[in-house]
Amino acid sequence: METKHCKPAFERAEPERRNKVLQTGIDEFSRLGFENANINIIAKKAGISIGLMYKYFETKEDLFILCLEEAISELHAVIEEVLQSDDKILVRAEKLIRTIQKSSGQDSRYVKLYNEITKMSDEKNVRYYADKIEGISYEAYAGFLKRAKEEGDIRDDMDERLFAFFFDSLLMTLQFSYTCDYYRERFQVYCGDDIFDNDEKVVQELLKFLESAFTFSHTDVKKLEK
Amino acid sequence: METKHCKPAFERAEPERRNKVLQTGIDEFSRLGFENANINIIAKKAGISIGLMYKYFETKEDLFILCLEEAISELHAVIEEVLQSDDKILVRAEKLIRTIQKSSGQDSRYVKLYNEITKMSDEKNVRYYADKIEGISYEAYAGFLKRAKEEGDIRDDMDERLFAFFFDSLLMTLQFSYTCDYYRERFQVYCGDDIFDNDEKVVQELLKFLESAFTFSHTDVKKLEK
DNA sequence: TGTTAAAGTGTGAGCGACCGCTCACCCCAC
DNA sequence: GTGGGGTGAGCGGTCGCTCACACTTTAACA
Secondary structure, eight states, X not given: OOSOSSOHHHHHSOHHHHHHHHHHHHHHHHHHHHHHOOHHHHHXXXXXXXXXXXXXXXXXXXHHHHHHHHHHHHHHHHHHHHHHSOOOHHHHHHHHHHHHHHHHHHOHHHHHHHHXXXXXXXXXXXXHHIIIIIHHHHHHHHHHHHHHHHTTSSXXXXXXXXXXXXXXXXXXXXXXXXXXXXXXXXXXXXHOGGGGGOHHHHHHHHHHHHHHHHHOOHHHHHHHHO | XXXXXXXXXXXXXXXXXXXXXXXXXXXXXXXXXXXXXXXHHHHHHHTSOHHHHHHHOSSHHHHHHHHHHHHHHHHHHHHHHHHHSOOOHHHHHHHHHHHHHHHHHHOHHHXXXXXXHTTOOOHHHHHHHXXXXXXXXXXXXXXXXXXXXXXTSXXXXXXXXXXXXXXXXXHHHHHHHTTSHHHHHHHHXXXXXXXXXXXXXXXXXXXXXXXXXXXXXXXXXXXXXX
16 A cells, blocks of 8 residues: 555656656546546646556556646645644634635645545555644644643543544535535535625634633633632 | 435335335445445345336435434434433533444445545535534524623634534534444544554543633733733 | 236337447568 | 556446336225
8 A cells, every 4th residue: 555656657758747647636636526527538638548548657546646636735735835834823823724715715726636535445545544643743743732731721631532523523624515525515504594604703703612621721610600 | 406306115015124225325325425325236235126116216416315314313313312401502512522433333325325425516405405414403503602602601702604614524523433434534643543443532632622712802911911 | 707918017129329349460770 | 669657438347226117916896
């Protein structure tokens, strides 16, 4: 599973062509899903013959996986950039939320591809990709959550890992809710048809929600009760 | 889309057979997904001929949809039961979490089918099912969140709908994390390989997370600072 | 009550469309 | 003349779905 997913010929090909193939793949796979996308059509749209496609890739799945890795690295580059500055945790959360809102319109294809792997159930692939993809997010979050904890920006009575998990779960769902058809619809059921015209409100409410969860511990309840 | 999804013959069939067909369908669709499940094999496993299957259903998709509705009504029956008592909101949340943990092992098939619709992108179906499925959850949550707000169990400075959305997002992700392959793996990446042996810890940490988010408003920060 | 036709239940071989993938072939560079 | 880039007709397998046929039940009528 850690092996390369293309043949040497693809690495030798012109960067322009490599890009065309990957972008066309991302287009089709994100639009139709892995099963329904047709590799013959991807080849045609990318301007190469199906024969050449199979000089570049062993199988349709390998092409898919390379598209996936492209999409993932694109998504992570954005996250990485947001997390580079050493803002306070809530500022970072805010930046992440706004980025999610922006990128949904801009390049929903990457998010849709990410959503695709959510459906995987082939054991080896699942393990490999979960480790690879979620591992990166986890490292990023774990790092700044730990610092935030040390600096007293977040409560110290919570398990860091579960905390990161809940945090990411909210952001991941939000990302899908701005991008993937079913999640978009669900978002509207919960928050009204005009929720997509109220980005600012979503930011503020989620920050409120997170701020409290971040900040307050059970002992604070007692302090307040006095 | 609001039409029935089986022919009259299926309604006339013996309940025992109807059940066998639906259960076999749920088995196969949840295990393999809609695309990879084979309706000829479902017929065989259910003990009827493929010809009869098509006397019961117009298309493979109709069979799928009926299986889906069966799964959904099963899931909702459980939620409904949990929410029937008039416990405080945190007690309810706890019950929901524990139910999710239990049902994951017990009948993961229903959750997996629910996860399947997450992938839908056919416009009409998406709208219909999001309204139908998420609508029910939303009604349930909205109702008890409103009461909790009136009774002062949760803060009053948050938008109820977004609040319900965040709440359900956490629970939904948790549900998938106990059931669907990729989400399970992701759960372990974040929380360690032994997270599935620590149900109690998950309950407690999520309740802590929720309690703060439920209870504290920004003005409380200032009170505490004094 | 026996006869018959219509309507319903049930079968499974196989059609036809689709699609992942191969392979025989062409072209050009060195 | 060998090796790599490039082609696309078409093979082979799968699978949704049909249809001709067999059997059973219902019901209408003499």
